[in-house]
Amino acid sequence: MKKALRKQTLQELKSLSAEEKEVMDAWLTEQLLLHPFYKEAKTIATYLSFPHEFQTLKFIEEALKDGKEIVIPKTYSHGKMDFVVYKPEQLERNSFGLLEPQGDFTILEPSQIDLIHVPGLAFNPSGYRIGYGGGYYDRYLSNYSGNSISTLYPCQIQDFHPEPHDVPVKEVIMYERDF
Incomplete structure (x- = not known):
């Protein structure tokens, strides 16, 4: 079920x-x-x-202008993820093709983060998400008590039942305008 939804939503996203x-x-x-x-x-x-x-780049730029501290994910094997201070000059592509910090970086504890902007492929109306299958965010969010939010295109809202380990985001912003 998740695999099929993941594939379908990814195709819809790529067709925009x-x-x-x-x-x-x-x-x-x-x-x-x-x-x-x-x-x-x-x-x-x-x-x-x-x-x-x-x-997310425009959002990051605006947040920095607003004096916010931005942190981004650093992933490790076995589904472990930390958030580290965003420094564009330290970014290199990882095995997934994403830019990730390399070298010396500052890791923040979950309690030091006020808001997590969470990615995902598909979301149900209750804020549960289907990501890319690594479980990084569900593991991290299970130990996080701050606010979480996701930004979605309409094709990302899907109907599915969460699994016991799934952790919902607290808020979802979905694009609502007609073209």
């Missing part, structure tokens, strides 16, 4: 045109920057996106 994505990304970024979770947060964890995902 650059123009559609640009419009949706701008709207989603604006909504994210206006959200109370964002306004209250001093330290924000976000991700460096794949081309088919919500593009």
Whole structure:
């Protein structure tokens, strides 16, 4: 079930045109920057996106201008993930093709992060998500008590039942405008 939903949603995401994505990304970024979770947060964890995902770079730039501290994921084998201070000059591509910090970096404890902007492929209406299958975010979120939020395109809302280890995000912002 999850595998099929993952594949279907990924195909739908990859079929969005650059123009559609640009419009949706701008709207989603604006909504994210206006959200109370964002306004209250001093330290924000976000991700460096794949081309088919919500593009986080504009959000990161705006958050830095607003004086927020940005942290990004650093993954290890066995599904372990830390969040480390974002330094663009330290980024290199990992085995998944994502940019990740290399070299010396500062790891933050979950209690030091006010908001986590969580990626995913599919989400149900209750905020449960299907990611890429590594379990990194479910493991991290299970030990995190702060706020979490995700930004979605309409094709990412799917109907599925969560598994016992799944951890929902607290808020979902979904693109709601017509083209």
